[in-house]
Amino acid sequence: MGKGSILIVDDAPESRILLRRMLAGCGYGAIYEADGAAAVFAFFGLDADGGGEPLDHLDLDLILLDIVMPGLDGIEVCRRLKGVEVLRDIPIIMVTAANTDSNLRAVFEIGAMDYLHKPVKRVELCARVKSALRLKEEMDRRLALTRELEQANQRLRRMAMVDGLTGIANRRCFDEFLDREWRRCQRDGWSIAVCLADIDFFKLYNDIYGHLQGDDVLKQVAALFQQAVNRPGDLVARFGGEEFVFVLSGADAEGAGRIAQRAMDLVAGAAIPHLHSPVSEYLTVCFGVSATTPRPGTYPRLLLDCADKALYDAKQTRGNRVVTLLPSADDSR
Numbered sequence: 019m020g021k022g023s024i025l026i027v028d029d030a031p032e033s034r035i036l037l038r039r040m041l042a043g044c045g046y047g048a049i050y051e052a053d054g055a056a057a058v059f060a061f062f063g064l065d066a067d068g069g070g071e072p073l074d075h076l077d078l079d080l081i082l083l084d085i086v087m088p089g090l091d092g093i094e095v096c097r098r099l100k101g102v103e104v105l106r107d108i109p110i111i112m113v114t115a116a117n118t119d120s121n122l123r124a125v126f127e128i129g130a131m132d133y134l135h136k137p138v139k140r141v142e143l144c145a146r147v148k149s150a151l152r153l154k155e156e157m158d159r160r161l162a163l164t165r166e167l168e169q170a171n172q173r174l175r176r177m178a179m180v181d182g183l184t185g186i187a188n189r190r191c192f193d194e195f196l197d198r199e200w201r202r203c204q205r206d207g208w209s210i211a212v213c214l215a216d217i218d219f220f221k222l223y224n225d226i227y228g229h230l231q232g233d234d235v236l237k238q239v240a241a242l243f244q245q246a247v248n249r250p251g252d253l254v255a256r257f258g259g260e261e262f263v264f265v266l267s268g269a270d271a272e273g274a275g276r277i278a279q280r281a282m283d284l285v286a287g288a289a290i291p292h293l294h295s296p297v298s299e300y301l302t303v304c305f306g307v308s309a310t311t312p313r314p315g316t317y318p319r320l321l322l323d324c325a326d327k328a329l330y331d332a333k334q335t336r337g338n339r340v341v342t343l344l345p346s347a348d349d350s351r
């Protein structure tokens with residue numbers, strides 16, 4: 019025992035003294051007092067009428083609340099406290115004089131946990147307080163567990179969206195992102211561009227330098243691509259294997275082509291040796307770019323297919339370049 023902080027609310031000083039003594043006798047040490055509604059609201063940092071934002075670091079486990087008080091009575095105080103989100107879970111035990119029995123229904127309706135009759139007996143008080151605190155502790159424990167679970171779920175969701183090797187968005191994240199942006203651009207009448215990228219002669223690179231170094235190159239290229247695409251609303255994702263993809267909302271083919279070229283330049287500037295590459299002594303990449311303003315009844319697949327064809331063309335000519343291909347009017351029907 020002795021755990022739990024308790025607020026006694028009563029307009030009569032002698033009642034507060036009595037309750038405090040009884041609680042202290044049962045081993046409760048952290049006891050606060052308020053002499054009415056205004057003092058309760060002030061205790062929690064609320065406005066004079068119980069509105070506004072409460073204080074941040076409240077650590078209260080139980081309220082003993084007198085019903086009959088001048089000004090706002092205990093029932094109204096209880097109602098207003100239960101209306102404040104972060105205070106809602108603090109258990110409230112109403113303390114009633116014998117002549118206020120008719121209030122009992124109201125007491126439970128507004129969310130009080132229990133009630134005590136005046137004059138309060140020590141044994142009864144301590145038993146009720148003890149069980150209220152135990153319940154509060156159990157509720158807190160469950161709340162903490164729920165939060166932990168939610169956080170774990172969030173971490174899982176994040177992990178499900180991130181490519182394990184490179185730390186950038188994965189294919190699934192890309193699919194969802196493109197779908198969402200496609201619809202948004204359709205609604206707003208904006209252009210949207212997709213740049214598909216491929217590392218030139220990457221199989222050859224792995225054969226010669228080994229897969230571990232190949233993995234390092236994937237990480238390096240992912241970081242360089244992220245540098246090239248620096249608008250906050252754009253996405254760089256790993257498309258699969260040594261393929262990457264950019265989604266650039268609001269960009270037309272020309273703008274997207276410039277960003278692809280910048281990404282190519284950044285990779286070239288990193289001067290990653292690839293001695294057996296037929297196109298350069300350094301690692302190079304190539305891009306297939308496409309852009310369109312999505313029309314009703316069309317799907318992102320249209321854009322992706324086009325970028326894929328463009329990438330294929332770029333690869334056919336040994337890479338190290340950007341090829342742009344726009345969907346034809348027939349495609350987009």
Ligand SMILES: [Mg+2]
Nearest residue numbers: 029084086087
């Ligand atoms: Mg009173």
